[in-house]
Amino acid sequence: MTRILLVDDAAAIAELFSKEVAERFGADVEVCVAVADVELMLAREPYDLALVDLSFPQEHANGIDAMAEIHRSNRCTRLAIMTQGDAWVSELLRDAWDLLPVATVISKTAPLDYQLEMIDGLLDGRDVEADPAVQTLLPSRRNPERTPERFAALIQHNGHAKVWNVLMDRNFEATYKNVSDSTGLKLNTVKNYRSQLLPELRVHRLDDPSLREMQEFAWRCRSFLRPYVEASLEGR
């Protein structure tokens, strides 16, 4: 039986939608309402398709975390984003589109038949174009230079790892002084590290970002950044 995982914090809508999908495709659809629970769900049988929302405001997590986890667990699971597709998630959407093998993006507000048609295509293994209403939020082509492995270049040495380590916390107030205090690095060293990272950050569509923009980026992409940061801090 086809297995589908639906990760969405809007529990009531997710339940209704999962019933429709299960009915239409005779699939086993499981709903996960928290990114933190995704790991638990993945411990069971692998899924053929994962439909993942991007925004989880109550959880301080995001859809990229969930999708990266699913992808790590089973590379054969097809990934699709289900989102409202508004300005709030536009950067998350762009990063997910560039960094993960996202098969398509389904708009949550598209007509049900249209959504089901897209899911049908995904289950058949076809290429499914992103929902037109969401296409206006997607770049015309993926950035081929931008890969999860490329994040290694953002940690050229242990000092960079220290800076990213504090920036990955979204609640941290990202000023030079705070970063300096939290990492034990000198103010000028923090500034130099930022300057060293600027060329590499351009690959990630960030042109001369401020510390706060770097923090937002680090939070969005922490699933890819964290392994390299931890390896560097542990001296691996």
Add this chain to the structure above:
Amino acid sequence: MPSVEEGAAGALGTEPSRFDLWLALLAGDRVWGDGDQDPSTREQAVCAFMLVTLLSTLLVQWVALATRTAGDLRQLAVLTAASAVAACLLAIRPVRLLLGRQSKPPGFVFSLLWRGTAYLTLIATTAALIGSFRFLAAIPLGLLGGSDAILTMWAIGVEPTPWQWVRRFLFSTVHFGVLGAMLAALFFDADPNTLSTMLGIYTAMWLGVLVAGATVLGMNRLSASVDADRRRKEQEIRERERLMRAHWLHDDVLSEVHLSTLRLKSVGDLDAARAELEELDHRLRLRQLDEVMRGGEPHVYEILQPHLRRIQSLGIQLYRVPPLELTNRRVDQQTAQLFHRAVSVLTSNAINAEATRLAIDLFEIDDGDITLTVTDDAGGFELDDVPAGRGLSNLIADLGPDRVLRRDTQSGSAVTVILPLEPVHARPISKETT
């Protein structure tokens, strides 16, 4: 390594004696900026103050020079010129900030060296030029140093604690060294003039330090009080917005829902009921867009969203839409209204003409225009045949006939509207949107 929480909790003003912080202050605020952010009003106010203090320093020098009766004229001229050059160099940054011009941050060492040299030159030439009235110059120099320091502190994110710094300096080895040198000079050279000069410099130094400290504190408090005032006003605005939204929810949304409920009573089948709900959804999205546009400068994709959703919900195939590279730009409120109106008119026309396939294209033209093209398969029409008073004819009347173009396609027509990215001032815009 300290944890994030530890660092964040004790981040502000806990280690004021750090040497690198002093170097950071001397390197100046420009080093710590991002180069692409507009200066804030408080920064510009501090810059204006800095310019006044620079001018005051030079004025004190010139007054002292004018009252001087002895001294090597050539030496005095060199000192005056050096002082003026140093002041001009230090004025570059405040002037640029006042003009709202930012540039890429310079290197730390470069900035440290030239600013250090400029400050040293200004202080040394002032001390040399005004003789026994050094304490007078210490006041504008202290004000200058204090205002410069506060700019850098804001850029780095340091909470100023100048009195703590003064206390630490008082008990520092540097200060005891200066005192020791003075006592040694007094011991080995009992000339009253030497003692008087040294005491004068020492007093002026402390006066300058105290004035700088008071400036840092005063400006920071003033800024904090302005911030608090602004927050209070923002709170009031938010309160009003909340009331307005509550009113909007009650008057608009609920009455729309009520209207739909009444209509649904007379609706016979499920499809008609669904269509009614889709229409309600569209109306609410348009209202949401109104709110977004009123709130500031929306992205082009935000304006397109409700129209794309509507087209989709009507079962019309959207076979081409513009990508993020074109829709990611922000437009001002007036342009947003015009763009929204054009999209609304063109897509509504296609929908009313029973199109089954539709494409939306955007192109940006170099001379500040953006073209919007809606292509459909609903047969053709002539622009001249569009009845007066309709959405399209109003759009033509407002923008000008040369800005609305139509051409035939294989199965329908493509209507292009050329929209100015700057607000249209010359022509009155009619209120009608469809």
